[in-house]
Amino acid sequence: MSIFFKLFAILLVTTGLAIASEDSAEVVLTLRFENRTQEPVEFTLEDLNAFGEDQFSTTTIWTTGPQTFSGVSLKSFLNSLGIENGTILASAINDYTVEIPVSDAVIDGPMIAYRLNGEEMSIRDKGPLWIVYPYDSKSEYQAEVIYSRSIWQLDRIAIVD
Template structure:
């Protein structure tokens, strides 16, 4: 979500043929909870602390190394102890993830895969990754359906 000034800068840049400003496109995650909205660019998201998950997925070949913010850390940051996370992708596809999934050594919001930031074409900017190889409970259709890619919004609902 842009501020009015960011929206004006983007609009002015487009009118003048300058493209969009870097500031206006820095947001990778918009988080809505308790009637508040918080936006994160990559550095702000990484400042919460990152974890590494090394796992195979049903969408990639071989073992991949993902790095990102744990869902547990994000839930802790906003004080979400129960309810659901409505995780929405760039194309408005939405999945429900119970806050109870936000556990230590659980899913992360992957920012990088094999040390590289993920482009939209490569399932970025964010991809919910569970440590599938670490626990057979993470290798189910339900969990796979929660592994949303091109994530850009999360709304916490009770």
């Protein structure tokens, strides 16, 4: 499903109209709005890639040596959906949830990574999605609060206005 169709779907859902998905690809991320009566929106890897792929290399406290992450920047993802403020409740497959302020979504900031060193991430390897920050780019990103926001096995995002 193209990103344009997905954005159109969000608009239709916002106005209360229902649509059927045209794509049978595997859903990797579900977005919902906590304080709105919208239906959840589902994304495949192809949908996320359509937001525009970013890439950065950084070291992490969970891996050895520099790693190259590819995915959609959190800023691009949220901006494309018209989300400018609030809190992100990011949840993993095991229901672990972290809070991330929308204000973290800045240029050269965190991304929703779907590739690690050029390969899609399996559940065993912290995939299919991992919110990562470019830890080496700013000393502020090398803090416990930022590490705690770096959720892997991400599969759901809720936006709280």
